[in-house]
Amino acid sequence: xxxxxxxxxxxxxxxxxxxxxxxxxxxxxxxxxxxxxxxxxxxxxxxxxxxxxxxxxxxxxxxxxxxxxxxxxxxxxxxxxxxxxxxxxxxxxxxxxxxxxxxxxxxxxxxxxxxxxxxxxxxxxxxxxxxxxxxxxxxxxxxxxxxxxxxxxxxxxxxxxxxxxxxxxxxxxxxxxxxxxxxxxxxxxxxxxxxxxxxxxxxxxxxxxxxxxxxxxxxxxxxxxxxxxxxxxxxxxxxxxxxxxxxxxxxxxxxxxxxxxxxxxxxxxxxxxxxxxxxxxxxxxxxxxxxxxxxxxxxxxxxxxxxxxxxxxxxxxxxxxxxxxxxxxxxxxxxxxxxxxxxxxxxxxxxxxxxxxxxxxxxxxxxxxxxxxxxxxxxxxxxxxxxxxxxxxxxxxxxxxxxxxxxxxxxxxxxxxxxxxxxxxxxxxxxxxxxxxxxxxxxxxxxxxxxxxxxxxxxxxxxxxxxxxxxxxxxxxxxxxxxxxxxxxxxxxxxxxxxxxxxxxxxxxxxxxxxxxxxxxxxxxxxxxxxxxxxxxxxxxxxxxxxxxxxxxxxxxxxxxxxxxxxxxxxxxxxxxxxxxxxxxxxxxxxxxxxxxxxxxxxxxxxxxxxxxxxx
Ligand code: GLA
Numbered sequence: 077x078x079x080x081x082x083x084x085x086x087x088x089x090x091x092x093x094x095x096x097x098x099x100x101x102x103x104x105x106x107x108x109x110x111x112x113x114x115x116x117x118x119x120x121x122x123x124x125x126x127x128x129x130x131x132x133x134x135x136x137x138x139x140x141x142x143x144x145x146x147x148x149x150x151x152x153x154x155x156x157x158x159x160x161x162x163x164x165x166x167x168x169x170x171x172x173x174x175x176x177x178x179x180x181x182x183x184x185x186x187x188x189x190x191x192x193x194x195x196x197x198x199x200x201x202x203x204x205x206x207x208x209x210x211x212x213x214x215x216x217x218x219x220x221x222x223x224x225x226x227x228x229x230x231x232x233x234x235x236x237x238x239x240x241x242x243x244x245x246x247x248x249x250x251x252x253x254x255x256x257x258x259x260x261x262x263x264x265x266x267x268x269x270x271x272x273x274x275x276x277x278x279x280x281x282x283x284x285x286x287x288x289x290x291x292x293x294x295x296x297x298x299x300x301x302x303x304x305x306x307x308x309x310x311x312x313x314x315x316x317x318x319x320x321x322x323x324x325x326x327x328x329x330x331x332x333x334x335x336x337x338x339x340x341x342x343x344x345x346x347x348x349x350x351x352x353x354x355x356x357x358x359x360x361x362x363x364x365x366x367x368x369x370x371x372x373x374x375x376x377x378x379x380x381x382x383x384x385x386x387x388x389x390x391x392x393x394x395x396x397x398x399x400x401x402x403x404x405x406x407x408x409x410x411x412x413x414x415x416x417x418x419x420x421x422x423x424x425x426x427x428x429x430x431x432x433x434x435x436x437x438x439x440x441x442x443x444x445x446x447x448x449x450x451x452x453x454x455x456x457x458x459x460x461x462x463x464x465x466x467x468x469x470x471x472x473x474x475x476x477x478x479x480x481x482x483x484x485x486x487x488x489x490x491x492x493x494x495x496x497x498x499x500x501x502x503x504x505x506x507x508x509x510x511x512x513x514x515x516x517x518x519x520x521x522x523x524x525x526x527x528x529x530x531x532x533x534x535x536x537x538x539x540x541x542x543x544x545x546x547x548x549x550x551x552x553x554x555x556x557x558x559x560x561x562x563x564x565x566x567x568x569x570x571x572x573x574x575x576x577x578x579x580x581x582x583x584x585x586x587x588x589x590x591x592x593x594x595x596x597x598x599x600x601x602x603x604x605x606x607x608x609x610x611x612x613x614x615x616x617x618x619x620x621x622x623x624x625x626x627x628x629x630x631x632x633x634x635x636x637x638x639x640x641x642x643x644x645x646x647x648x649x650x651x652x653x654x655x656x657x658x659x660x661x662x663x664x665x666x667x668x669x670x671x672x673x674x675x676x677x678x679x680x681x682x683x684x685x686x687x688x689x690x691x692x
Contacts (some may be wrong), residue, residue, distance in 0.1 A: 105254075106118065106247070107121070107190075107254045107286065107287070108199050111307060111333055112333055112334060113281055123151065123337060123376070124149060124152065124375065124429060125154045125374070125375065125376035125377065126153060126154070126377045126380025127153075127154045127376055128141060128155060128376040128379065128380055128383070129201065129338065129379075129383060130177055130180040132382065132385065132386070133383045135173060135179075135396060135657075136655070137416060137446070138180055138659035140416060140446065141184055142187040142189060143443050144381070144412050144416070144418065145381065145412070146187050146188050147426070147440045147441065148411060148412075148426045148429065148439070149425070149426055149429030149439050150189065150377075150380065151188075151189065152190040153184045153190075153191050153380075154191070154192040154194065154378075155181075156195070157195035157238055160208060160209040161202060161389075162234075163237070166209075166230070171241055176417075177242065177342050178241040181251065182442070184520045185245075188242070189217055190247070190254050191251075191252045191253045192246075192253070192257070192376070193257075194291075195279065195284075196255075196259070196260060197231040199260055199263075202391045202556055204391055204488070204553055205555070205564070206554075208561075209487070210487035211487060211563050213480070213562070214482045214483065221262070221265060222266070222271055223270050224345050231275065239281075239283040243284065246283070246286050248383060254286060254287075255286055256274045256279060256287075258276050258279060258289070259275050259302070261291060261292050262290070262292070262301070262302040263300070263301035263302025263303070263423065264297060264298060265558060266289030267301040272290075272304050273304065274286060287308065288397050289309065289337075289339075290302055291309070291310045291312055292310075292312065293311065293313070294323040294326050296326070296329055300330060301663050308334045309327075309331055309334065311324070311338060311499075312340035312378075313338065314341060314360075314364075315360065315364060315634050316360045316419075317363040317364050319364070320338070320367050321367065335374060335433075335629070337373065338374070338375040339376055341365070341376065343356060343378065343380070343421070343425075344356045344382065344407075344408040345409065346406060347403040348400040348403065348407065349400070349403055349644050349646055349647075349648075350400070350529055351400070351403050351649060353647075353687035353688070358421045362425060365428055366432075368430070369428065377411070379408045380409045380411055380412060381411070381413075382406040383407075384406055384407075384653050384655075385641055386404075387639040387640075387641060388488035388553070388639070389553075389641075390403065390404060390406075390641070390642070391557075392552065392553045392555050393557065394555045394558060394560040394561075394564075394659065398457075398531070399527075399560075400529065400590055401466025401552040402553060404649060404652060405653060411425055414685065415448050415620040415655075417445035417448070422442070426439065426442070441683060445633045446620055447619040447656075449615075449617070449681065450681055451613055451615065451679075452613075452681075453678050453679070453680045454612065454679060455677060455678075456609035456610055456611030456668060456677045457611060457677075458600075458601065458609070458610040458611070459598065459677075460596060461601075461603035461605050462587075462608065463517070463520050463546065463606075465594075465595055466492070468566070468596070469592075470492070470585040471586075472583045473586070474581075474582065476582075476583070476586070477578070477580055477582070478493050478547075478567065478571070479567070479569070480511065480566055480568070482565050482566070484584055485586070486586040486588055487588065489551060490589065491549050491567040493546070493547040494546050494584070495579055495583070496545070497539055497541055497544075497579075498541060499541045499543075501543070501579075502539070502574075503574045504534050504535070504536055505572070505574050506534040507568055507572050508568075508570045508571055508572075509528070509568070509660075510530040510533050510549065511548065511551065511564060511568070511569055512527075512549070513529075513552055513630075514526040515549075516546070516548075517547075517548065517605060517606075518537070518546075520544075520546075522605050522606075522673065545579075549568060551567065589669070592637075592667055597610045601627070605673065606665055608670075609677050610668075611677075612665045612666060614665070614683075615659065615664065616661060618661060619656050619659075619681070620655055620656045621681035622652065622654070623640070623652045623681055624677050624686065625645070627676040627677075627679075628645065629644075629645050629671060630645065630672060631643060632666050632668070632669045633666065633667070634668075635665070636658055636660065637665075640653070647687065648687045648689065649685075649687060650686040650688060653685065
């Protein structure tokens with residue numbers, strides 16, 4: 077036994093004694109690390125994992141998707157734990173419904189899969205604020221992913237509560253959880269050992285007594301910054317067999333005497349608004365997976381089923397200080413598509429995996445692809461202007477100068493800043509900073525927009541005294557990785573000036589839009605400013621569908637009260653996925669918040685998604 081295995085078994089024995097939770101299975105799988113092998117029940121074990129995120133797939137579909145993953149030849153599912161969905165307000169935890177990570181893990185076990193959990197606290201994942209709760213930003217100056225005691229106190233509380241959900245599911249106690257990851261690709265951003273050690277300790281204190289590991293970009297630089305002595309280091313990368321070989325060769329000095337694993341092999345990629353749709357070729361992916369299987373190298377396909385960034389949950393990148401929000405779809409060109417259909421990539425990977433398994437281990441037959449359906453065009457006849465709806469949506473607050481929404485206790489959605497101008501106001505209106513998309517209105521008339529993606533923050537205005545200036549700002553998703561995360565308060569984060577003079581004395585309307593039941597729609601209204609539109613369609617049978625939003629501009633869609641997410645005609649995503657479980661036989665109600673006037677205010681449902689620019 078090497079030092080690592082001794083350490084792990086001592087630690088496991090010690091913590092097992094601490095817990096008196098009843099075991100789930102008579103003989104828990106015994107997972108251990110010995111030299112360069114993972115061992116399950118004493119036998120060498122190659123982890124064939126796929127990543128699937130429980131908030132990105134409606135709970136009703138978890139079992140189906142996990143069964144499909146198993147039938148492709150995987151023996152393990154990896155998921156992050158998403159802090160922001162489970163602690164929406166400090167100290168208020170919610171593990172119900174789609175947030176029920178323990179139920180997800182148990183379902184995986186029932187479907188014959190082991191599980192790896194990556195509880196962060198930072199998860200990246202193209203997820204709002206990298207998984208951090210937005211309320212962390214209510215504390216000015218707090219540094220996430222650091223030894224800042226305010227941050228560490230918050231993450232300790234999160235891990236402690238998460239431990240109540242997951243500790244009984246450790247493989248040491250009969251559950252399917254084999255390993256847990258400490259932090260996430262920390263080597264890309266820092267090298268503070270004290271911070272990493274603190275996170276490791278918080279995980280052990282939470283009862284996570286299985287082997288812990290760290291994942292980083294390949295090669296000594298990132299790996300040495302993001303590793304802890306005594307922990308297995310895995311690498312994240314993509315490419316064909318050649319690139320895979322190079323990634324492992326470069327990383328070899330840091331992976332001495334430990335099992336080799338691709339902690340994330342990117343089997344596709346994600347989309348950002350305004351950019352072309354991303355895919356990754358099946359040949360590239362199968363050649364890499366075949367190469368790893370030939371050598372008994374463990375892997376985790378990121379993603380096996382990407383799913384959807386429902387609601388407000390997409391993250392954003394900040395490449396060279398250019399803000400780029402991630403689309404609502406997180407299809408990721410993954411083997412199982414956003415609608416639960418088996419793609420050619422799925423079939424090809426299943427073949428490669430089957431070819432590497434002994435004849436005595438035939439893979440289960442894959443379940444059928446989930447059906448999708450078309451819905452004939454339906455009109456949204458009723459509408460109400462957002463400004464008219466303000467009283468039913470928001471309790472205004474006053475503020476001398478504008479602040480981000482966090483200062484008003486708001487996490488997600490839109491926020492409106494209103495000022496009745498005391499004097500004639502002519503010049504350049506400068507909003508610093510617009511986070512992220514502002515519609516500027518005077519007396520309810522749209523004057524223009526300021527889009528952070530285009531780095532816009534100023535426009536000319538010429539308004540008489542007594543005009544009401546409204547700045548309606550949408551939070552398009554907080555930065556989920558790298559520099560700028562802590563500075564990504566949403567709304568207006570600094571000052572509003574006209575020709576260098578501060579405008580002060582604002583009325584602020586937080587618009588989280590988590591309850592639209594108070595909206596009073598009017599039939600055949602035709603607002604020409606940001607407005608909610610409502611319509612319905614009837615169906616005899618229920619199946620998934622893709623709402624075609626190409627006749628609209630920019631906004632959000634809710635169906636039967638479920639917030640599907642954002643649409644934006646700049647693409648590449650042009651359709652919004654609707655899961656079957658959110659539909660019902662008979663009438664289905666659709667509400668669209670459209671930020672711009674014009675358009676047809678009608679929708680059709682398509683059997684397949686459309687990706688492309690507005691012109692395509
Ligand atoms: C990294 C992160 C993941 C995800 C992928 C890209 O590997 O660890 O969370 O952001 O990149 O999709």
